[in-house]
Every structure is written in C-alpha cells, then in structure tokens.
Amino acid sequence: xxxxxxxxxxxxxxxxxxxxxxxxxxxxxxxxxxxxxxxxxxxxxxxxxxxxxxxxxxxxxxxxxxxxxxxxxxxxxxxxxxxxxxxxxxxxxxxxxxxxxx
Numbered sequence: 001x002x003x004x005x006x007x008x009x010x011x012x013x014x015x016x017x018x019x020x021x022x023x024x025x026x027x028x029x030x031x032x033x034x035x036x037x038x039x040x041x042x043x044x045x046x047x048x049x050x051x052x053x054x055x056x057x058x059x060x061x062x063x064x065x066x067x068x069x070x071x072x073x074x075x076x077x078x079x080x081x082x083x084x085x086x087x088x089x090x091x092x093x094x095x096x097x098x099x100x101x102x
Contacts, residue, residue, distance in 0.1 A: 016045070023049055027099040028056040030091075031071070033083075038069040047073035047081065056098025057081045060091055 019042075023029060029050035037043055050057050051073075059074055059081055074081045082098060084090040 016049075019046060020049060020053075023053055023055060026055060028058060028095050030095065031057065031059040031074075031081075033059050033061050033063055033071070033074075035063050035065060035068050037063075038071045040071070044071050044073040047071060047077070051077055051080050056095075056101060058091070058094045058098050059083045060086055062086050 023046065029046060031037070031043060031047060047057055057074075057077075057080060059070075061083055074083070082094045084094045
C-alpha cells in the first residue's frame, strides 16, 4: 500500500499516526534507496517503525554509488532488513520471503 495522497499537515505526530496506520496494514515495507535516502528522517522513522511493528523490510538499492551511506535505521538493523539490487526477481523473492516470515 502506498501513500497516494500526502498528509496535508505539518503536525509530525499526525503524519506519524497516518503512516503507522498504513504500515500496520502491510506485511512488508519496501524502501527505495537512492544516493540521498539516508538523509531522510522520515525514511529512518518508517524503517524503525516497521521493524517495531514486526513487519518485513526490503531495501531496493538504486544508488549510483554502492558505497554511498545507508540510512541509519538500516545500518542499525542489518539482520532485519534485506537489501536487494534493482532486479525484478531479487525484489520479488525478497518481498515474498519477508512476508512469509511475518
């Protein structure tokens, strides 16, 4: 489930509540990692919240520089996050595996 309409608010607690509700409805959170993803506090929060809620987390690596920094939440939880390349079969296998574990 993706967020098709952004939360129209500057209230961080309200936004967290809305995103948390979406995470609760899913079995796996998919993170698209680019060269700048590590800079997002929201991405880190979503990864941590997903793990806290017992959801699988799959990170798709689309960074142009594979040695670029990972989001802190992934570095802190490497055993809970599967990182895969931008390849259809790898993504599908990782998502299916993460969903089965939950």
